[in-house]
Amino acid sequence: MAIRERWLSLNSLKKLNRNIYQNHYQHRRLSIKGEPQVRVNEEIRAPRIRVIDESGQLGVMSPDEALQIARKQGLDLIEIVPNAQPPVCKVMDFGKYKYEQSKKDRIQRKHQQVTLLKELRFHPNTDDHDVEFKLRHARKFLDDGHKVKATVVFKGREMTYTDQGRVILARIVEALADCSKVDQEAKLEGRSMTLILAPERGTKKKISKPKESQP
Known part of the structure; x- marks a missing residue:
C-alpha cells in the first residue's frame, strides 16, 4: 500500500511539473503574438x-x-x-x-534626423525689425537641421516691387551665410518669390579680432 501511494505521489509530481512547464512556454508564446515577424x-x-x-x-x-x-x-x-x-x-x-531590440530601435530613432521645411513669409514693405525677428527663427530652424523657405508675398500693386523682394531674400542669404547654403535660388512664381536654404554643417562665422592699438 505504501509503495502504491509513493508511486501515485511521483506521478502527481510529474504531472504537476509538466503542467508548470507547459504553462510557462504557453505564456512565452502568447507574449510574442504581437510580433509575427x-x-x-x-x-x-x-x-x-x-x-x-x-x-x-x-x-x-x-x-x-x-x-x-x-x-x-x-x-x-x-x-x-x-x-x-x-x-x-x-x-x-x-x-x-525584445529588450535589446527595443533599445536598438530607440538608438536608431535618436540618430535618425527628420528634415522639415520651415517657411517664413515676408512682404516687400516688411520693416527691418520684423526681418531681424524672423532671421532669428530661421537660424534656429537651420541649427536644428531643418530647411528654411523664405517667401516674399506680393499683394495687388505690390507686384511692381519685385526688386524689393529680391533685396529682402539677398539680405536673408547674407545674414545666414555662416550656417546655411542656398538649396534653391530665388524665383518668382505667381505672386510670391521663394528661396530655400539648407543647413550647412561645420561652417562657422568668422569673427574678426579687434586690432591692437599702436602705442
Whole structure:
C-alpha cells in the first residue's frame, strides 16, 4: 500500500511539473503574438537551422533538437536571421531579446534626423525689425537641421516691387551665410518669390579680432 501511494505521489509530481512547464512556454508564446515577424520556439518551421548562443555556434540541427537545448536551460529558441540558408536561430531569453531590440530601435530613432521645411513669409514693405525677428527663427530652424523657405508675398500693386523682394531674400542669404547654403535660388512664381536654404554643417562665422592699438 505504501509503495502504491509513493508511486501515485511521483506521478502527481510529474504531472504537476509538466503542467508548470507547459504553462510557462504557453505564456512565452502568447507574449510574442504581437510580433509575427519573429518566430520563436515551436513557430520555427525550417527543417534545419544554424543554432548559436551567447558563447558561439552550436551547429546545424533540427528545430526540435535546438528547442530541447533551449528548454534545458530555461530559455527560448529565436529565429534571428530567417532568410539565411539555413536560418539562424539563437538560444536566449525572449524577454531579453525584445529588450535589446527595443533599445536598438530607440538608438536608431535618436540618430535618425527628420528634415522639415520651415517657411517664413515676408512682404516687400516688411520693416527691418520684423526681418531681424524672423532671421532669428530661421537660424534656429537651420541649427536644428531643418530647411528654411523664405517667401516674399506680393499683394495687388505690390507686384511692381519685385526688386524689393529680391533685396529682402539677398539680405536673408547674407545674414545666414555662416550656417546655411542656398538649396534653391530665388524665383518668382505667381505672386510670391521663394528661396530655400539648407543647413550647412561645420561652417562657422568668422569673427574678426579687434586690432591692437599702436602705442
